[in-house]
Amino acid sequence: MDPKVTGALARLAHALRQEGGAMLRRLVFDREPRQDVEWPADLPSLDSELRAWFAWRRLEEHDDFLLTSEFEGSGTTHALIAPGGAVELYHRYRRDPTANVRMDEWRPSWVPILSNVFVDCTDGSVWFDATCLLASEPPVRVADSLAEFVDHLARTYVARGASPWRRVRLAQAGHAWAPIELPDPRRLAGLPRGAVLAFRGRRNLRRLCVKLRADTWIAAPSFSTMHDVSGGAPPPEAVEAWLDEVRGELFRVSLFVQRDVEVVRMLVRPAAGVDPASVHCGQIDVWEQEPLGALFERLDVLLRTLPEVHATLHRRPAPPDAIAALETELGRPLLPELRALFAFADGQDGGVGAPSFQHNRRLQGAAEALSTMRLMREIRDREAFPSAFWDDGLVPFMATCNGDNVCVDTAGAYGPVGAIVDYNHEDPEFRTVLHANLTQWLECFVDGLDVGLWKLEGGLVTADHDRVRHVEHVRSTEYPYDVPFAAPPERRRRWRRRE
Numbered sequence: 001m002d003p004k005v006t007g008a009l010a011r012l013a014h015a016l017r018q019e020g021g022a023m024l025r026r027l028v029f030d031r032e033p034r035q036d037v038e039w040p041a042d043l044p045s046l047d048s049e050l051r052a053w054f055a056w057r058r059l060e061e062h063d064d065f066l067l068t069s070e071f072e073g074s075g076t077t078h079a080l081i082a083p084g085g086a087v088e089l090y091h092r093y094r095r096d097p098t099a100n101v102r103m104d105e106w107r108p109s110w111v112p113i114l115s116n117v118f119v120d121c122t123d124g125s126v127w128f129d130a131t132c133l134l135a136s137e138p139p140v141r142v143a144d145s146l147a148e149f150v151d152h153l154a155r156t157y158v159a160r161g162a163s164p165w166r167r168v169r170l171a172q173a174g175h176a177w178a179p180i181e182l183p184d185p186r187r188l189a190g191l192p193r194g195a196v197l198a199f200r201g202r203r204n205l206r207r208l209c210v211k212l213r214a215d216t217w218i219a220a221p222s223f224s225t226m227h228d229v230s231g232g233a234p235p236p237e238a239v240e241a242w243l244d245e246v247r248g249e250l251f252r253v254s255l256f257v258q259r260d261v262e263v264v265r266m267l268v269r270p271a272a273g274v275d276p277a278s279v280h281c282g283q284i285d286v287w288e289q290e291p292l293g294a295l296f297e298r299l300d301v302l303l304r305t306l307p308e309v310h311a312t313l314h315r316r317p318a319p320p321d322a323i324a325a326l327e328t329e330l331g332r333p334l335l336p337e338l339r340a341l342f343a344f345a346d347g348q349d350g351g352v353g354a355p356s357f358q359h360n361r362r363l364q365g366a367a368e369a370l371s372t373m374r375l376m377r378e379i380r381d382r383e384a385f386p387s388a389f390w391d392d393g394l395v396p397f398m399a400t401c402n403g404d405n406v407c408v409d410t411a412g413a414y415g416p417v418g419a420i421v422d423y424n425h426e427d428p429e430f431r432t433v434l435h436a437n438l439t440q441w442l443e444c445f446v447d448g449l450d451v452g453l454w455k456l457e458g459g460l461v462t463a464d465h466d467r468v469r470h471v472e473h474v475r476s477t478e479y480p481y482d483v484p485f486a487a488p489p490e491r492r493r494r495w496r497r498r499e
Helices: 003-019 021-030 048-055 083-095 146-162 185-190 236-249 261-274 292-303 320-330 336-344 366-382 438-450 465-475
Strands: 066-071 074-079 110-114 117-120 126-128 140-143 168-172 195-200 206-213 216-221 257-259 280-288 394-399 405-409 419-423 430-435 455-457 460-462 481-484
Touching: 003 021, 003 048, 003 146, 021 066, 021 481, 048 110, 048 146, 066 146, 083 110, 126 146, 140 146, 168 236, 168 465, 195 261, 206 236, 206 280, 236 280, 292 336, 292 438, 320 336, 320 366, 336 394, 336 438, 366 394, 394 419, 419 438, 430 438, 438 465
Parallel strands: none
Antiparallel strands: 066 074, 110 117, 117 126, 126 140, 168 280, 195 206, 195 280, 206 216, 216 257, 394 405, 405 419, 419 430, 430 481, 455 460
């Protein structure tokens, strides 16, 4: 295999594990490399780069994994293609290059690797069929080699990690929808944050535009919303389906478009010209995630409404030598979120009759976390369990009385660096990733406390599961999900996302 491509594919796998979302993590975690690549003799022969690409993951013909690229400032999604699918697509192009896409410059030396993306076997360059964006555009050369193209994909996902849109939250507000005449830019500018316009756009796509900030709207096709907006206001279930799509894609800014006021007016105009009553205006709640420090301040205030719990907290920073020992064992500095947690409270009183912190879990301090890490590593090594049984990068911060732990994944072994992982001894074949990071976990917990979801009953801080899931869904749509690890095939469960 070509080392440049295999290295680039390893970087892409890491980026997808960090930022690819639930669907692409399934590709990374649950699909083994293909051992052989069957390729017909009548097609251009595969060089080492192409063989490495098709061997990267064992794709099936019915798979629907999508990768996102950003060329010329525009984002595009591409379906991953199994070798058999690439052969079929090649034959289809050879019979009629214009049969499936409006591309009349297809070359017999081009092998499809993704939908709308080809490798030219004469020189290894990568070409993008731009007709999926603009019908008049010819194919565009986007990379000189497959390794360069794969690194472009990896960088696209890595760049999303710092996107400010991750902090945006959207939820239905219960406001009524009303028809609205095509407004001028001044009226659009005067609409409140969270205003939503629903209409039927170009290519008959049902669209919604939402005002995120004073000068920023987002516009996206509402792929799941099958309600015909020309017949009336969208029902709540249709709006919720659209919000689900946007919540899951907010940080993938290429899958929707940021618009200014004038562009939004131009988007709405065709629908308003056909039927002025077909454009409806509604309202949703839009807010942004608070900084970690503000969340800890709210947590301290809200826990005082549960005085039995608040009294058990060690409301003092963990000793510096305990933090240093923890970092020595970990082999790297603690993540800032973990430092902030251990500065907020160095654990919680235990013992018979002591209340929990969340569910049946008790908050751990730095010294307890270190003791648990050493114990779990010892068990893993003694029993010859795979490394994913307990990764060296896990730092526990909550524990149950039966040995289960909630941890911060400081190495990114199961998802994003800093993800919250549930270690449950009753699920020996997978680990559940609960949240993207400690801030997201704390946000969900604090907001639930704020609306009275969490109550102390029988020594446990508990809440109604469905109501908690609703709070978490708005703030962490793609979580939780399960990551399987090496286990005998007859015992290995399929990857699944938890509801």
